[in-house]
Amino acid sequence: MKDVVTLSKKVCMLGAFGVGKSSLVRKYVYNIFKEDYLTTIGVQIYQKSVTLKNKANQVGKSINMILWDMAHIEKFDKTIKTQILGASGAVLVFDLSRMQTFNELEEHAKRFLEVNPNSKLVFAANKIDLVDNNKLKMEQFLHLSEQYNTECLVTSAKTGHNVEKMFSVLASLL
Template identity: 30%
Template sequence: MMEAHTEEEQTEDYLFKIVLIGDSAVGKSNLLARFARNEFYPNSKSTIGVEFQTQKIDIDGKEIKAQIWDTAGQERFRAVTSAYYRGAVGALLVYDVSRRQTFDSIGRWLNELHTHSDMNVVTILIGNKTDLKDAREVSTDEGKTVAEAQGLFFMETSALDSSNVTTAFHTIVKEIYNILSKKVISSQECKKDDSKSLGSGKSIVLQEEAGEPVGQPKTAGCCSS
């Protein structure tokens, strides 16, 4: 039996899929727990398979539903990659500032991201566990340098003390929305030049150069008044 929904319950305008990637034990699950539930698990176990949380974020009067996916960083769970990345419009690539080996894995994770998803996925490089000041092995400048070289946003966070966690997730959602907004404007301008398509009431499918949608309105008829 289908459940009835009122208009008030269907207020979100967009759904963005965002993936968390990076080596095991860099704090991906705790970043998500801190953002979604303001919780932290000091003895959390490795994620098995795939989990996701949804959070609603308001940007410019639009309600964005961010569906954030978290998966195990261990090699033995890598078979989930294709389905995991499919449809993703954003990625948080996380390393542990106290373990250089996780920082050295950045290139491999970027290759995997680009292999399984659109090359234009909005990506933030996250240096997590800044609370471990005495154990730091990767400097902030090193993180910035790699991010600039790869064309990534960069931020350092601590899931333990909450610093920059909400900012990181809000930043990536805002950037995805900005790209989407520009494409909506561009698509609408193209429709003005094509009288045959005016008034069709069809959803705009926003395509990147690689052929994958950047984000799609949840409701049809986005060109209608």
């Protein structure tokens, strides 16, 4: 039996303030959710290993994800570029209950790929627990994810909906 290879990969959480980046990471790593809003300053580092199966449903590889939970980026200055440098992937998060947060995503994706051209992206439409699923117009999100050849998953850090799946999808792309 072959040894499972463990790869360490840096993943950045990007998006506007209050969209739930920290909540998604905490739900994924510690399975906790807090209603309180606490602004992140700089970058908070988390780690979580995820084991991926190959096509034969056997353990293929293990990825040690180094999650960089980043503060809201107002300006892509030198400090930010230093922080996102070397990332293999990013989760771009927006808040379904504040659709203006969706507008920032494309800029974030573009700037992130300028620094890390070969990295992979996943979009998270977060806080589904606060909106009516029936009124969601997914076309615009799908358009963006198609543009970046990736997935856009509807998530909720509160209920845990799609949180594990979203990180697994990204891990499989890395």
